[in-house]
Amino acid sequence: MPNTQILKDLNAVLTYAKQRFHNEFVAQEIVLNDSFKLAYKRYLATKDCSIEYLTHTTIITTKAGKKIYVANQWFAIASYMVDFCTELLTYKYFLIKICDLMHVNVEVYIKKMKETLNPSESQHFLAAAKKFLKKDFSQNPDIDKVSQYLLNFVNNYSWWSGNKTIDRADFFVSPVLNALNIVNVSHGYVADIIFAFSTDIYLRKLVENLDSFAINPQINKYTPDEEETKLYRLAEGHSEISIVLDSNAEHRPSPTISISAASLNRFRSKG
Secondary structure, eight states: OBOSOSSOOHHHHHHHHHHHHHHHBOOOOOOBOHHHHHHHHHHHHTTTOEEEEOSSEEEEEOTTSOEEEEETHHHHHHHTTHHHHHHHHHHHHHHHHHHHHHTOOHHHHHHHHHHOOOHHHHHHHHHHHHHHHHHHOTTOTTHHHHHHHHHHHHHOGGGGTOOSOTTSTTTTHHHHHHHHTOOHHHHHHHHHHHHHHHHOHHHHHHTTSGGGTBSSOOBOOOOOOHHHHHHHHHHHTOSSOOSOOOTTSOOOSSOOOOBOHHHHHHHHHHO
């Protein structure tokens, strides 16, 4: 589902995803449906990798002939980070474009902005970000807000739980694995799955809800508290209360999660 937001608030998206995963996910054996199997097989084929599906386990053979044994539960876990990683990659895509507009070296500028920042440099970046955004989103009222999001992205890593500098290819790994509270050493491929979900539009839409790609999954049903509801609204850009909390109502385990306008454009530009 597309969204009129240019970009989403990364902090709200990440925090909501963490809460939803904690409250909703049930550890279990996962059986993947045929639509997902075919879609992921097609994605891996573009990487010169092959795949074999067992009932609860998947075996991936890399381009180099190495085997990766994946519990199907990893695909389910990864799905909770798809919205955050989708936005994160689009933020980086925009940042590179803004650096080009400013005629600065991307790697050098990113490291400089993380280590030191002054008001003059902030204003220079914001001006460039607004100029860039106005090219494609001239009628959108959120250009100023999104420019500030981008500034936060490049100089306030705690805002999106970043660690490694944005210029690195693996900059997204620690935020998503830490949010899921899993160890990179034993579950590193989960990050690769999240990346796949966040760079392939068909997979991105397919894994939005667990029951759309897994067969009869268990999902913990609960009533979202006020904080989670607020985070969902912030992540989705709702300016008015659109979710009514009811202490007697059961949580809908598959909330509607949109794709920002910028992320949708990024997906389309690849096609």
